[in-house]
Amino acid sequence: MPPIKRTKFKLVPEQLLEMFYWLKLIRAFDERLSVLVKQGKVRSGVYTGIGQEAIIVGTCYGLRRDDYICPLHRDLGAFLMKGVEPGMMMSQMFGKTAGLSKGRDSALHSGVPDLGIFGNTSMLGANLPVAAGLAFTYKMEKTDNVVIAYFGEGASNVGDFHEALNFAGVHQLPIVFVCENNQYAYSVPLEKSMAIDDVAVRAESYGFDGVAINGNDVLAVYQTAQGALARARTGGGPTLIECKTYRWHGHSEHDKAFYRTDEELAMWKSRDPIPTFTTYLRERHVLDEQKLNDIEGRVRSTIDGAVELAMHAADPVPEDAVTDLYA
């Protein structure tokens, strides 16, 4: 049983159960995608976040609609939590018109302005200057909104990372940078891509705080994120939260990931964020068998419904190859 946390940001049972639901839903969504790829029903390179869900749930939970998130390729769950309908999300992965991009993209390169979701290009790190720009507008408007920008530890080596975090530091922008340090950038392990142990230390170069935490502990992530978000909302500037985690699948569903050992994977699977949290909730009598069944049922029917919708959704029309280029 995990230690009882002294938490600054209290969560009532209903909230804990909601977080649990999100963990399960995001996991199930990615797992279903993985199957759909193997079945040849989804054609695109799918990058799952399986094993990393606690980061998305812990950081997105409680965000406002008019806060902005800037997710990267593994952060499908963030789209869901920020309000994209599962059916729309699944349609996006199927390349259907009902998706975010009218079938032009099957990944996460599309955004939803009304929901405060930015969809990045594929270029790693390129979301971070955009995130800084979004946060700059909140500062101009003196609102208490925030931006959360995600990136992998590999992306933290890209020039855009540096330029963006530096700007955020100079202007003390309302932004939280969340590093999902899953130990690998595609096949390249951390130690081959940087000479430091913690990406968090990079925050010092930009004049704000960085902290490295257990990214597989949803409550630890939530508490840390809430602290950083509160700081950002009240003019205290940016924070870099490095979440240590691991991706269970290959880089994409096509990658067999032979560059890592079975032992390493097994070790990290033993730190699966979901059972850990399940035990926590059970021992505190927040979760019982009935509730678990309910939630699992909801998750299953949500995913089934999403797949159903996406499978039967209309394919794009050829003309859409050349529309929406100019406003």
Add this chain to the structure above:
Amino acid sequence: MPPIKRTKFKLVPEQLLEMFYWLKLIRAFDERLSVLVKQGKVRSGVYTGIGQEAIIVGTCYGLRRDDYICPLHRDLGAFLMKGVEPGMMMSQMFGKTAGLSKGRDSALHSGVPDLGIFGNTSMLGANLPVAAGLAFTYKMEKTDNVVIAYFGEGASNVGDFHEALNFAGVHQLPIVFVCENNQYAYSVPLEKSMAIDDVAVRAESYGFDGVAINGNDVLAVYQTAQGALARARTGGGPTLIECKTYRWHGHSEHDKAFYRTDEELAMWKSRDPIPTFTTYLRERHVLDEQKLNDIEGRVRSTIDGAVELAMHAADPVPEDAVTDLYA
């Protein structure tokens, strides 16, 4: 009188006098350029390093011919110390064929492979990945050669800085990064371009040491550089040396620099590296009136000779606009 230094890397009087000569020569070269611009004889935007000479002298002194330097726009003195003839350097500024670039450039964008000098583009920070590449070859060859790469504090905000230093850290390359922190990037003061006081802290993001020193004290620069160079030559990896300094002139000779106060300039002029070092040498009886006169005479005749040569050197021929594009 400056405090007597306990120095690890000993210098004999002849060496101290040589360093003194270089300080004077580089100052005189830039000052003459400044006059030549005002006279309309040099047409280009000249970026002097007046006030910053101790950094170049302290870091370049004692370098080997087959070490490599990667200077930036204010580092004309480094070209001289690394072996470019003053007449050739002056011809470069005049845009003559006898210059480094056959008249194609009037600044420091041209290099000399035989002397271990890299000439960067104008793009700030773009020299740093190239410097890392040069250093990587020394590592491949297991020689004890080193690379010194220069950059301003402003350039340390550019993406290339980040990518280059990260690579250098991963491979523990034989390279010394020298930051000339002259407080301004064109008109923009340090505090508007970064939220930290010392660029040196950025080294921590890359897994090597950074140190901030008085860049107007040629011996302090020399001692620190020697330490870093020795580390690099013996496989100890990179070091970032931040030299605090100030540029006396505007960004270029066209810039009136109204964005700073007279008091600030006066304060920094009182820390002029040359009289400081002069006093040091006199009090130690290394320098006397006779030697001073000799050195000043040599400096004057060297500069006069260089200007003479450049003024009478041949203009490029029109055809050279389109040659040397391909090997």
Add this chain to the structure above:
Amino acid sequence: MSKELSYLDAIREALLEEMQRDPKVFVLGEDVGVYGGAFGATQGLYEAFGEMRVVDTPISESAIVGISIGAALRGYRPVAEMQFADFISCGFDQIVNQAATLRYRYGGRASVPIVVRAPSGGNVGGGLYHSQNPEAWFVHRAGLKVVAPSTSYDAKGLLKAAIRDDNPVIYFEHKYLYRRAKGAVPEGDAIVPIGVAAVRRDGADVTLITYGAMVMPSLEAADRLSKEGVETEVIDLRTLMPYDKDAIFRSLEKTNRVLIVHEDVKTLGIGAELSAVIVEERFEHLDAPVMRHTYPDTHQPFAQVLEQAALPNANTIADALRRLAAY
């Protein structure tokens, strides 16, 4: 009411008026604040609008563009300055991948109303990195608009149009024209619509298509040819993407001969596309090959003799016109 303004003042006035008109307009870039811009284009704006709307950024072209995109997604209309068009290569990815594709990949749900001002062009002794004409790279990329005014009137009117346009617009302002182009500019909103060329001189014998700093020498050459009995119609494109095909075809159908003049290099400069389109769509109207007179395929050298050897001028343009007329 109208008044005589330099091209540079026209730019400044457009910025001032647009910022007064629309609180969502702001400017950002290196030295644009206190200093008023390297060329003075933003002079007075900092005093008028303060540091949150006239933002001195760190040196970081990629971030400057990315921040602009982020702000644009929240309804702002940022005007980003590249200090020299040459440095746009450092912000290239954010322009061509982030800004140009956003609307498309968002399924038409968002747009990116940013302006990137890029002081371009040679004949100013700037050498390789302060003279470039990078417009063709952006014309090649769907989703961007590209403009290049040649007069004070257009400098103001096109900048206003660019700011009000809902798409990313790259605004090339030619440095040679800053103080050399002077002309009447109406007070207030004299918008020059994007996509509409101007016929600068009527003529029935030959059509000359050009833009930017090449308009003046083209007109001079046309005047000379007039004395020789050849009447040249001079079309100033003003917008390079979408360019004004109608205006080009109208003129060509009258003259049946076309010369394209530009300061950009020949290979895949805009002349290539115009020639190809004319041939594809108006082949039967051609009494002579479409000819191009451009900068040769080389870089921009510094020395005056080299710079002048490479730049088209009234003499060389007149020669090209003669060749075409005599064909």
Add this chain to the structure above:
Amino acid sequence: MSKELSYLDAIREALLEEMQRDPKVFVLGEDVGVYGGAFGATQGLYEAFGEMRVVDTPISESAIVGISIGAALRGYRPVAEMQFADFISCGFDQIVNQAATLRYRYGGRASVPIVVRAPSGGNVGGGLYHSQNPEAWFVHRAGLKVVAPSTSYDAKGLLKAAIRDDNPVIYFEHKYLYRRAKGAVPEGDAIVPIGVAAVRRDGADVTLITYGAMVMPSLEAADRLSKEGVETEVIDLRTLMPYDKDAIFRSLEKTNRVLIVHEDVKTLGIGAELSAVIVEERFEHLDAPVMRHTYPDTHQPFAQVLEQAALPNANTIADALRRLAAY
């Protein structure tokens, strides 16, 4: 002796043989080491040559190119891999400003023998950021060479030529061809010289100029037209800069009709330059307008119906040939 090799294996074999031949050749890029490259082009090299000659870099395209340039200045022949050609936008400045201009600005005193391998092209379900054809940007920039093989033979022979060339060469390898193009490749040094096109099919009626993945459908279309009595000469450019003007003119003088086919977008794709040059220099030989059949001016959508709607194929090429033949 020759053997049947896939295009991808031909690339790998060229790398292997060149690394065996010349110890100065090394490869670097993301996942090129242990993993053997995202597409497997470097498989086996890490085991054969070790981590100092097969360098897994951090994610940092700008540094990858810059490091290559630095190594090249010391006599090495680095082969840098962009994981996808699309990401070359992140290393753009180092290519167009650092590498392309170096020899020129050094007054001819140095050269930059680097190869940048860029897996390009669509028809692989890659969407906006894994399908691009960025070749035209580099053809536009003096100082670079650009190649784009279409067969296994050329993939090997051109890569060898590129590695041995003393200039920066951008090597576009088309992802669609990796496993689909197969053919006889001689053992050992069968260099394909840069700058020489190949006539893939003789024909006296129409000339079709193309390259890369468009060669196959062009040949198919030519076969169909043959059945209709129109004989098409198909020229595979192989090198895009410097392109083989002689081969083009030779064919054109025979057929008097030219169609250019490319997968890159139309506006300022290479077809524009070829058309313009043909018109300028061989106007009198044209019995019909030079026509272009290309990707439309848009981005690369993911959904199959959209992707196929935009890509030229044997049907659409045959139609274009018919239009041209019937003109």
